[in-house]
Amino acid sequence: GVISDKERLWQVVSEAVDRTPVTDMHTHLYAPAFGCLGLWGVDHLLTYHYLIAETMRQTSLSYEDFRALDRKAMAEHVWRTLFVEHSPYSEACRGVLTTLGRLGMDVSSRDLSTYRKWYEGLTYRRFVDLVFSVAKVKTAVMTNDPFDPEERELWLKKGDELKKDPRFRSSLRIDPLLYDWKNQYRVLRELGYDVGPEFSPGNRRTVEETLRFLVDWGRRMDALYLAASFPPDFDYPSNSTASDLLDHCVLEACSRLNIPFAMMIGVKRRVNPSLGLAGDMVGRARVEAVERICARHPDRRFFVTMLSRENQHELTVLARKFRNLMVFGCWWFLNNPSLVEEITEMRCEMLGTAFIPQHSDARVLDQLIYKWDHSRRVIARVLYRKYETLFDTGWRLTTNEIERDVSDLLDRNFWNFVKGM
Numbered sequence: 001g002v003i004s005d006k007e008r009l010w011q012v013v014s015e016a017v018d019r020t021p022v023t024d025m026h027t028h029l030y031a032p033a034f035g036c037l038g039l040w041g042v043d044h045l046l047t048y049h050y051l052i053a054e055t056m057r058q059t060s061l062s063y064e065d066f067r068a069l070d071r072k073a074m075a076e077h078v079w080r081t082l083f084v085e086h087s088p089y090s091e092a093c094r095g096v097l098t099t100l101g102r103l104g105m106d107v108s109s110r111d112l113s114t115y116r117k118w119y120e121g122l123t124y125r126r127f128v129d130l131v132f133s134v135a136k137v138k139t140a141v142m143t144n145d146p147f148d149p150e151e152r153e154l155w156l157k158k159g160d161e162l163k164k165d166p167r168f169r170s171s172l173r174i175d176p177l178l179y180d181w182k183n184q185y186r187v188l189r190e191l192g193y194d195v196g197p198e199f200s201p202g203n204r205r206t207v208e209e210t211l212r213f214l215v216d217w218g219r220r221m222d223a224l225y226l227a228a229s230f231p232p233d234f235d236y237p238s239n240s241t242a243s244d245l246l247d248h249c250v251l252e253a254c255s256r257l258n259i260p261f262a263m264m265i266g267v268k269r270r271v272n273p274s275l276g277l278a279g280d281m282v283g284r285a286r287v288e289a290v291e292r293i294c295a296r297h298p299d300r301r302f303f304v305t306m307l308s309r310e311n312q313h314e315l316t317v318l319a320r321k322f323r324n325l326m327v328f329g330c331w332w333f334l335n336n337p338s339l340v341e342e343i344t345e346m347r348c349e350m351l352g353t354a355f356i357p358q359h360s361d362a363r364v365l366d367q368l369i370y371k372w373d374h375s376r377r378v379i380a381r382v383l384y385r386k387y388e389t390l391f392d393t394g395w396r397l398t399t400n401e402i403e404r405d406v407s408d409l410l411d412r413n414f415w416n417f418v419k420g421m
């Protein structure tokens, strides 16, 4: 029915945002068939690289000594350092507590051993059911990397089995190809693609074979999109292997597969290699590169997220200019409530309902719970404020209309863009 007061408005918006099943368009999770690639449980929650970065600021342990610990000892060290010796209100710490709490554990006990016990007897397969239902996630898109030897083996040995669980879909991630050709061309050669040690657009054989590799693997994975992350200095078009590969292979592969290309721009890898995955930095990137790629390829579709806060306004404006650009997510260092709030509000104001507010980037299955819990709260607050301003004009909304908008934001915009609708 028609909503006639603000109290009811808040109720409808918050329930819709809480209950609508999401499609999580970028995660690092794996379907059960991938076996031990799928991470879960409290020890993995505690050794998430976001928490390792925070731990190393508060401990006197050297990087080497920390790295030498086994998973359990590492988790205990993080727990002691970040949760016991200091208060765990950072976003990544709070996330662990939200997760344990929503699973029914008592976070006031502060007893890591009972949390560990809670997981005993569970299997990953059963835990997937539980987490997807608690988090109200209906589909999680995996990051599938054929350049990872372990994952590649699995795809070659049991490809079809990996695609059986409809809750997990695939995206084909190609960073190594774009940024490490001089080593990775060997992977293509081993797989039977006749490419040379140098990528140059003039070498037709190498171009054709790289294209064939991308199309074959896109089909093998039934990928919903091709994806890569890019450093802050990424420019397009430019005199670089990445730009040449985009022009001659990647976008053509997207065309043949009829899927979008996802660009995650603004990460400077390994500014502190001792931190491993936690050692990557953010840098302000060039929105003009995105402008030129969208302008030059009106028939290709681009999912784009940028890591630097400073790029957000320009990127949002750019999305008003190009319908083949779909802005998504508050990525990594932006996935903090204060920043999600500001970015989501700005996107609502300039793009209406035509964007994808968030993805989880979960690496540990359990994290789906907190990433979506925290994001949903912020999204609900922002949406309520937007509807409230509408209400103040005299416009009246129905429950159905609000549910429609929320489904678009959390679910349908992604699928429509994938399908080119």
Ligand code: RAT
Residues within 6 Å of the ligand: 028, 229, 264, 277, 332, 361, 363
């Ligand atoms: O958010 C993360 O966990 C990062 O380490 C990256 O995985 C980033 O999201 C990426 O996909 O490159």
Ligand code: ZN
Residues within 6 Å of the ligand: 026, 027, 028, 361
């Ligand atoms: Zn990621």
